[in-house]
Amino acid sequence: MTNKNTVAGVSAALLLLLSGPALASSVDETVNQVFASATGWFVNFIFSPFPGTSFPWIVAWLVVAATVFTFYFFFIQFRAFPHSISLVKGDYSDPDDAGEVSHFQALATALSGTVGLGNIAGVAVAVGIGGPGATFWMILAGLMGMASKFTECTLGVKYRNEYEDGTVSGGPMYYLTKGFNERGLPGGRVLAVLFSVFCILGALGGGNMFQANQAHQQISGILGGYPGWITGVIFAGVVFAVIVGGLKSIARVTEKVVPFMGIMYVGAAIVILLVNVDKIGWAFGQIFAGAFTGLGVAGGMVGALIQGFKRAAFSNEAGVGSAAIAHSAVRTKEPITEGFVSLLEPFIDTVVICTMTALVIIITGQLMIDPATGNYLVEGGHIVTADGSSGVGLTSAAFESAISWFPYVLAIAVVLFAFSTMISWSYYGLKAWTYLFGEGKTKEITFKVIFCVFVVIGAAANLGPVIDFSDAAIFAMAVVNIIGLYFLMPIVKRELNSYLSRLASGEIKKFK
Amino acid sequence: MSKKFLVACDGSPASGRALKLAIEQAKMSGASILLAHVLEWSPYSFLTPEEIEERHKRRSEEIKRAETALIQPLVQDVKGEGIEVDSVIRYGHVNETLVDIAEKEGASQMFIGRTGHSSLSKIVFGSVASAMAQIAPVPCTVVP
Numbered sequence: 001m002t003n004k005n006t007v008a009g010v011s012a013a014l015l016l017l018l019s020g021p022a023l024a025s026s027v028d029e030t031v032n033q034v035f036a037s038a039t040g041w042f043v044n045f046i047f048s049p050f051p052g053t054s055f056p057w058i059v060a061w062l063v064v065a066a067t068v069f070t071f072y073f074f075f076i077q078f079r080a081f082p083h084s085i086s087l088v089k090g091d092y093s094d095p096d097d098a099g100e101v102s103h104f105q106a107l108a109t110a111l112s113g114t115v116g117l118g119n120i121a122g123v124a125v126a127v128g129i130g131g132p133g134a135t136f137w138m139i140l141a142g143l144m145g146m147a148s149k150f151t152e153c154t155l156g157v158k159y160r161n162e163y164e165d166g167t168v169s170g171g172p173m174y175y176l177t178k179g180f181n182e183r184g185l186p187g188g189r190v191l192a193v194l195f196s197v198f199c200i201l202g203a204l205g206g207g208n209m210f211q212a213n214q215a216h217q218q219i220s221g222i223l224g225g226y227p228g229w230i231t232g233v234i235f236a237g238v239v240f241a242v243i244v245g246g247l248k249s250i251a252r253v254t255e256k257v258v259p260f261m262g263i264m265y266v267g268a269a270i271v272i273l274l275v276n277v278d279k280i281g282w283a284f285g286q287i288f289a290g291a292f293t294g295l296g297v298a299g300g301m302v303g304a305l306i307q308g309f310k311r312a313a314f315s316n317e318a319g320v321g322s323a324a325i326a327h328s329a330v331r332t333k334e335p336i337t338e339g340f341v342s343l344l345e346p347f348i349d350t351v352v353i354c355t356m357t358a359l360v361i362i363i364t365g366q367l368m369i370d371p372a373t374g375n376y377l378v379e380g381g382h383i384v385t386a387d388g389s390s391g392v393g394l395t396s397a398a399f400e401s402a403i404s405w406f407p408y409v410l411a412i413a414v415v416l417f418a419f420s421t422m423i424s425w426s427y428y429g430l431k432a433w434t435y436l437f438g439e440g441k442t443k444e445i446t447f448k449v450i451f452c453v454f455v456v457i458g459a460a461a462n463l464g465p466v467i468d469f470s471d472a473a474i475f476a477m478a479v480v481n482i483i484g485l486y487f488l489m490p491i492v493k494r495e496l497n498s499y500l501s502r503l504a505s506g507e508i509k510k511f512k
Numbered sequence: 513m514s515k516k517f518l519v520a521c522d523g524s525p526a527s528g529r530a531l532k533l534a535i536e537q538a539k540m541s542g543a544s545i546l547l548a549h550v551l552e553w554s555p556y557s558f559l560t561p562e563e564i565e566e567r568h569k570r571r572s573e574e575i576k577r578a579e580t581a582l583i584q585p586l587v588q589d590v591k592g593e594g595i596e597v598d599s600v601i602r603y604g605h606v607n608e609t610l611v612d613i614a615e616k617e618g619a620s621q622m623f624i625g626r627t628g629h630s631s632l633s634k635i636v637f638g639s640v641a642s643a644m645a646q647i648a649p650v651p652c653t654v655v656p
Contacts, residue, residue, distance in 0.1 A: 090555055095612070099574070099603030101567045102555035109561055166569030242560070256558055329564040427561035 036465035039472075043465070046472040046479075054299065055306050058475045062313040065482045066144035069151050072489055073496065077146035077343050083503075084340040091512045092337070100331035103341045110326040110342065112258045113424025114349050116417040117214050118315035120265075120410070121392035123357040128383055128390050130307025131297035131367070131376050132283070133290025135358040137308025142350025145318030146343040151485050154339030154492045155179060156324030157332065163439075170328025171428070172321040172481045173199075173435040179488045191480050192435070195321060198476040199432035200447075202322075205470015207425025208451060209458025211418040213467070216459045218392070218414045232459030235419070236452040243426050244448045258420045261413040262353065268409075269356035272402040276363045283362045296375025297383060315354055316346035320474060321481035325428045334508075336495045361398045426451050515543035518619035518650075520610055520640065522549065523582050526625030530655040531586065534623040535593050543620065544596035547586055548613050549578050553603035575601055607643040615649050622652040 047056050070077065086092060087103050126134045152172065159178040160170025173192040180188025216231040242250050273280060286295065291308075294300035317323060323345060327338050361367065368377045368384040377384040389397050392414065399406040426448065433447040434440075502508045517534045521527045531547075538545055551574060559567070583599045590597040600617070602609050614622055626641040641654045 093555070095602075095604070098555070098609075099551060099553050099571045101559065101564045104556050105559050106564065108558050109564055112558075113561075166572055167565050168568070169565070243562070252558065252560075259558065326561060329561070329567070331568055424561060 035469065039465065039469045042476075043468045043472045046475050047468075053302075055302070056310070058478070059306065059310050059313055061482065062148075062319045062475075062478055063141055063144065063309050065319050065485065066141065066146075066148045069147035069485070069489065070144050073147055073150065073493065076150055076496070077143060077347075080150075080340050080343065081347075084344050086510075087337055087341050088344065089512075091510050092508065094511060097331065101329060103330065103332070103337065106327050106330040106338065107341050107344060108259060109424070110323050110345055111262075111348060112420040113322065113326055113428075114315070114317050114345060114421075115258075115262055115353060116421040117211070117392070117414065118311070119349065119353045119357060120395050120414060120417075121214070122311050122315055123354045124361060124391050124394040124398075126307040126311035127358050127361050127367070128385065128394055129298065129381060130304040131290045131295050131383060132286040132358070132362045133288075133292070133294060133297070133301070133304030134308035134311065135287045135355060135362070136291035137305045138312045138358070139308075139351055139355055141309045141312035142316060142346050142354065145312060145316050145346040145350065148318040148482075148485070149316075149323055149345055150339040150343040151489055151492050152319065152321055152324040152481065153327040153342035154335050154495060155485070155488055156328035157330065157335035157338045158491070158495065160328040168329050169431055169434065169439075171199075171325035171431050171435075172477075172484060173432060174328075175324070175488060176480075176484045179484070179491060183487065183491070185487055188484075191484055195477055195480040195484075196432035196435045198473045198480065199321070199325075200429050200436075201473035202470055202477055203425040203429025203432070204451065204454045205467060206474045207428065207470075208422055208454050209470060210467050211422050211425075212455045212458035213461075214392075215415045215418040218411045222408070222411050227460070229456060229460035232456035235422075235459060236455040238419070239422055239426065239455055240448075240452045242423060243451070244445065258416055261409075261416055264409065265413060266353060266356055268399060268403060268406060269360050272360050272399070273356075273363060275402060279363050280359075283359055286362060287358075296370070296373070296378060298378055298381045311354065312346075312350045316349040317474075318346050319482050319485070320478045322425075322428050322474075322477070324481075325431050326424065334495075334499055336492075336499045339492070339496075357395055360402075361394060364398045364401045366394060366398045366401070422455065515541055515620040516546055516618060517543050517621050517623060518546045518548055518610070518614050518617065519623045520550070520625070520644075521547050521582060521586060522625075524625060524627065526627045526655065528625070530623040530625035530653075531590075533653065533655050535590060535595060537621075538595050539593065544598065545590050546613075546617055546619060547583055547590070547597065547599040548610060549583055549599070549601045550606045550609045550613075551575075551578065551601070551603045552606055554605065571603075606640050607647060610640070610644065611647055611649055619650055622648050622650055623655060624652060625655050 046058055049056050050060070088107055090102060090104065093102060126138065155175040156170045156172070159175035160168050161174055162168050172195050176192040176195060177188045180186070212232055212235055215235065216228045219231055220226055238250060289295055290297070290304055292301055294304050297303050299306065323342055327342050330338050332338055366386045368386065369375070370377050382390060385394055385397070387397050396407045396410050399410060429451060430444060430447050434443065437443050499508070517538055519527070519531050519534045521531065534545055537543070578601050583601065587597050587599055600613055602613065610622070622644060624641045624644045626639065644652050645654060
């Protein structure tokens with residue numbers, strides 16, 4: 001809503017200051033207002049809670065799907081877990097296929113797209129609001145999500161497009177069209193187009209602007225405040241060099257450093273847990289007690305459950321469909337093997353890394369307990385923390401309390417995670433783009449340039465509504481994708497039964 | 513069973529010298545020659561999504577290039593000397609793959625060229641020739 005006074009006020013401010021920041025902030029406000037009024041209904045719809053509760057239906061949608069797939073494939077995530085590990089180790093890889101993309105490489109690349117801010121900042125938010133009990137529900141949702149990943153990644157490989165030059169394109173848009181045709185179902189093409197549109201929006205927003213924005217917050221937090229567009233231009237330049245210029249060396253460096261950072265993060269967490277080994281029993285006690293009573297958090301048990309489920313879903317993207325794009329390029333004769341490998345992804349992302357973050361926050365005593373009742377002290381919906389921080393600050397404080405220099409490592413990790421997530425999402429967005437507009441160099445470059453422009457916008461501005469919208473777009477992908485998965489899951493079951501019987505009969509054999 | 517000499521080829525002058533010696537010896541003993549070219553590859557390296565997508569195409573190109581630019585001319589050379597010849601191109605860790613080829617193909621001897629340079633990386637990580645001296649499953653001739 002614009003009225004004369006604000007226009008006059010803004011103009012006066014501009015005239016008085018004639019400075020960049022004021023101009024920038026007024027541009028931000030205008031963009032925010034226009035964008036919010038145009039897209040607010042969509043954001044509200046996606047994140048709207050069930051009537052009379054604060055439980056967003058989209059979270060239930062993801063968790064219900066994960067539960068359905070878990071039962072439909074009879075706990076595939078536990079049955080196939082050892083076999084998944086052998087596949088990643090290369091026990092079933094034909095040595096004559098050496099030089100092709102291995103299962104390990106496909107998993108590592110997909111992981112670098114999902115492991116990121118959600119594991120560091122998101123978990124802190126969940127535990128800060130939902131208490132230690134949120135961890136229990138987060139782990140449960142992560143375990144269930146493994147079945148969703150299994151389903152979508154199998155389909156991603158099965159229905160990918162293989163071109164004459166040997167390159168491949170896959171993802172939900174392809175299995176929605178081809179799979180629905182195969183089963184004689186209508187509407188596949190409509191779902192595929194919808195998915196692609198949401199995927200492009202999600203790639204530009206949550207997979208790009210949000211990441212750039214958070215990376216800038218981290219860097220400016222250490223170097224002191226400076227304009228976001230500087231970070232944006234540098235990031236955009238590097239992203240441009242990688243995705244347009246084909247500068248593989250930069251990508252290779254990050255692809256090597258990111259897993260190293262992930263291992264270092266988990267390693268540091270384990271060290272902290274070992275130092276506090278006497279408190280681990282207590283911490284798990286808090287997690288179990290909190291899961292069913294809430295231990296005083298806002299909303300009690302349900303509050304803890306919402307936070308945990310939400311975090312798991314937001315972090316591992318199971319059911320969103322993005323992983324199906326990432327995994328579909330692997331070289332395998334059996335699509336189901338990639339499904340087995342992909343089910344490790346939510347396990348590593350949520351059950352291992354997210355749980356580590358939560359345990360460190362709990363064990364280092366960041367959450368304040370009322371000694372009189374044994375419950376957590378809550379103020380304004382949040383648990384009172386040792387130094388009043390929340391989000392990534394809370395994680396940082398927890399690690400700092402044990403390892404004083406760790407916040408610097410954490411800042412570097414956040415920036416690198418943000419970068420690798422952007423590279424991954426630029427690819428997901430590109431695949432959706434080429435599905436809609438066709439393959440071709442000019443079309444691809446167009447998308448990549450747009451992507452880089454959004455890096456600068458994301459880092460420069462504090463565009464709350466735009467971020468909300470892009471998050472909503474990512475979850476809208478899940479709405480379309482999961483509808484498709486329900487219709488196509490019998491195909492996955494057929495593949496699974498055929499593979500398991502051939503595995504049992506010895507037709508599929510180990511090479512190592 | 514007739515003798516089979518495995519010669520590691522990477523297009524370097526050193527591997528050329530190794531092949532020359534192998535040809536001389538094969539002529540005397542009536543052995544056949546197996547040319548082996550190994551493209552360094554680890555299934556545990558990290559790739560970007562685009563590299564993954566293009567991997568199959570790149571692999572075909574790499575194998576084709578090695579076949580036409582490196583192996584075929586050598587095969588013709590050896591044939592020209594009147595010796596029975598075969599070739600193999602494989603991906604993998606160079607040392608381990610050479611050992612694997614020697615075992616699978618039943619080679620009776622191996623010939624490896626040594627560059628003679630002692631660059632820092634070779635001092636630290638060792639060269640293929642020095643590794644073969646340690647792990648070769650059959651008698652191995654290192655040619656300077």
